[in-house]
Amino acid sequence: MLSCRELTEIVTDYAEGRMSFWRRLEVQFHLGMCHPCRAYLRQMRLAAQTVGQLPPEPMPPDIKAELLKRFAALSAADAAPPTSAPPETQTNRTPKS
Amino acid sequence: MRAYYAVTTRPPSSTPDDDLALLARLRGGDAQAFATLVDRHHGPMVRLAQVFVRDRAAAEDAVQETWIGVIAGLPRFEPRARLKTWIYGILVNQARSRARRDGRDVPFSALVEADGDVAAAVDAARFKAGGHWASPPADWVQDTPESLLATRGAAEVIGAAIDALPPAQRAVLTLRDLEGATSEEVCNILEISEINQRVLLHRARTRVRAALEQFLQKK
Numbered sequence: 001m002l003s004c005r006e007l008t009e010i011v012t013d014y015a016e017g018r019m020s021f022w023r024r025l026e027v028q029f030h031l032g033m034c035h036p037c038r039a040y041l042r043q044m045r046l047a048a049q050t051v052g053q054l055p056p057e058p059m060p061p062d063i064k065a066e067l068l069k070r071f072a073a074l075s076a077a078d079a080a081p082p083t084s085a086p087p088e089t090q091t092n093r094t095p096k097s
Numbered sequence: 098m099r100a101y102y103a104v105t106t107r108p109p110s111s112t113p114d115d116d117l118a119l120l121a122r123l124r125g126g127d128a129q130a131f132a133t134l135v136d137r138h139h140g141p142m143v144r145l146a147q148v149f150v151r152d153r154a155a156a157e158d159a160v161q162e163t164w165i166g167v168i169a170g171l172p173r174f175e176p177r178a179r180l181k182t183w184i185y186g187i188l189v190n191q192a193r194s195r196a197r198r199d200g201r202d203v204p205f206s207a208l209v210e211a212d213g214d215v216a217a218a219v220d221a222a223r224f225k226a227g228g229h230w231a232s233p234p235a236d237w238v239q240d241t242p243e244s245l246l247a248t249r250g251a252a253e254v255i256g257a258a259i260d261a262l263p264p265a266q267r268a269v270l271t272l273r274d275l276e277g278a279t280s281e282e283v284c285n286i287l288e289i290s291e292i293n294q295r296v297l298l299h300r301a302r303t304r305v306r307a308a309l310e311q312f313l314q315k316k
């Protein structure tokens with residue numbers, strides 16, 4: 001029988017659906033009978049969801065303005081027909097300003 | 098170095114339509130779309146870069162360089178990978194080359210190995226000998242993200258808990274929960290196995306939950 005202590009170590013496997021069918025049944029059986037473990041699972045989910053809803057941190061306006069300038073410049077240049085650029089290679093990964 | 102976005106095995110058909118629509122707007126020179134994209138990802142991007150570089154200023158530089166790279170790469174980007182995966186792949190590269198310049202390059206795999214967090218999810222003292230709860234978690238009055246975030250100080254506690262995570266856990270939690278990436282995307286961006294990703298996520302969420310529990314108990 002799965003203990004509460006064991007359950008706290010595998011809740012993420014459970015939440016991620018990375019568990020065998022029988023293990024999953026075991027967890028569900030335990031959760032069905034154990035209020036504290038249900039609370040624990042809820043709190044783990046809530047912690048993750050709340051991280052996802054933290055207030056956004058927008059980019060500082062001066063940096064954003066500069067990027068937008070670059071973006072506009074490139075879009076303008078791009079209005080010209082594209083040159084036959086080589087297919088994407090790893091050299092594209094470290095573009096320099 | 099291997100291109101991060103090439104790691105993905107997703108067929109092009111699985112690229113969501115909103116990615117394609119956004120890509121079209123960006124390529125069409127839609128500044129508003131670009132500004133929104135930049136703002137939406139700024140927080141998580143700075144946090145992820147900080148895993149590699151020495152301070153916040155260096156992280157913000159890496160983020161800025163990333164967007165410059167994104168702008169330059171947009172015409173050539175092939176939507177076989179998610180836009181997000183591509184952007185974060187560039188960020189990891191930028192952050193790592195910045196770290197190298199500062200003489201502190203650490204490959205992510207080393208951070209994963211260094212993650213010696215063997216602490217139990219919950220302190221052993223909270224269980225009886227048989228493994229059942231001796232000191233069970235209390236039900237939280239705030240049981241939605243909205244009500245939790247409406248609690249004064251909760252957002253700061255969560256932010257501090259994330260900042261205090263060991264780097265590999267911080268990277269995974271940032272991408273999964275702050276950015277909202279899938280486990281597959283996280284594995285591609287950080288080049289780690291699904292199991293490593295899950296173990297790190299578990300440890301990270303466990304710590305954030307524990308920080309919240311402590312905070313709510315004191316209230």
Ligand SMILES: [Zn+2]
Pocket residue numbers: 003004005007030034036037230
């Ligand atoms: Zn239990």
